[in-house]
Amino acid sequence: xxxDRNPVFPILQDKVAVKEYAMQRGVASPELLFVTxxxxxxxxxxxxxxxxxxxxxxxxxxxxxxxxxxYFFGNGNAxxxxxxxxxxxxxxxxxxxxxxRFVDLCWQMLRARxxxxxxxxxxxxxxxxxxxxxxxxxxxxxxxxxxxxxHGVVRAINVGSASxxxxxxxxxxxxxxxxxxxxxxxxxxxxxxxxRPDGLNEMVQAAERLGRGLDFVRVDLYQSTRGIMLGEMxxxxxxxxxxxxxxxxxxxxxxxxxxQSPSMPxxxxx
Numbered sequence: 001x002x003x004d005r006n007p008v009f010p011i012l013q014d015k016v017a018v019k020e021y022a023m024q025r026g027v028a029s030p031e032l033l034f035v036t037x038x039x040x041x042x043x044x045x046x047x048x049x050x051x052x053x054x055x056x057x058x059x060x061x062x063x064x065x066x067x068x069x070x071y072f073f074g075n076g077n078a079x080x081x082x083x084x085x086x087x088x089x090x091x092x093x094x095x096x097x098x099x100x101r102f103v104d105l106c107w108q109m110l111r112a113r114x115x116x117x118x119x120x121x122x123x124x125x126x127x128x129x130x131x132x133x134x135x136x137x138x139x140x141x142x143x144x145x146x147x148x149x150x151h152g153v154v155r156a157i158n159v160g161s162a163s164x165x166x167x168x169x170x171x172x173x174x175x176x177x178x179x180x181x182x183x184x185x186x187x188x189x190x191x192x193x194x195x196r197p198d199g200l201n202e203m204v205q206a207a208e209r210l211g212r213g214l215d216f217v218r219v220d221l222y223q224s225t226r227g228i229m230l231g232e233m234x235x236x237x238x239x240x241x242x243x244x245x246x247x248x249x250x251x252x253x254x255x256x257x258x259x260q261s262p263s264m265p266x267x268x269x270x
């Protein structure tokens with residue numbers, strides 16, 4: 001964040017440009033439906049009944065179009081159930097947007113800059129995009145598999161979802177899908193560990209292709225009905241805050257050592 005000015009970084013953080021970067025490395029991403037810098041020109045009635053609309057240059061700047069209605073989605077914590085459905089009643093209605101309010105929020109996003117401390121975001125041309133909505137291959141909630149890649153090697157996998165975030169649940173696993181024994185999590189471990197996805201090996205290979213040539217990147221992937229799909233690539237997870245990505249100082253230091261020493265063992269010592 002403070003010193004690295006790799007010219008590829010703004011491409012990786014741009015939710016539009018990264019799609020081409022991934023495609024060149026054999027990794028698919030959700031279909032791009034439109035891109036614009038003029039929100040008033042968006043023709044909602046020409047979009048699928050359900051899709052996502054996002055700003056390309058920030059974090060959590062997301063809208064959900066579901067059954068032709070628009071909602072402010074954010075990170076989905078408050079809007080989705082564990083089954084991937086929308087919450088009911090007033091919990092849902094408070095996120096419902098009129099077209100005018102949606103356009104106004106898009107303009108606000110285009111005028112904003114995400115975290116001036118995170119250099120790569122400052123070079124992205126702000127735009128609004130829409131992309132297809134993915135469905136979980138196994139049904140239910142779409143899980144987010146986050147691969148911590150150092151020098152082209154996956155060292156750890158964090159599994160997340162909207163319901164995990166809402167319930168303050170978190171888990172880190174090795175590339176062999178074994179949970180790391182951390183001294184302290186900032187959230188609680190789920191009662192049932194997430195099942196090993198059938199496409200784990202394919203996802204690890206995809207993450208390593210995307211991370212090749214970079215000293216560090218977090219690659220977020222989905223296993224969907226359309227196959228393995230890129231969610232995003234993140235250079236500055238949790239904005240580099242202290243005591244991240246976990247509350248376990250030993251594990252965090254092990255990840256830091258992987259950043260400095262490409263040849264270190266894949267799993268941390270006990």
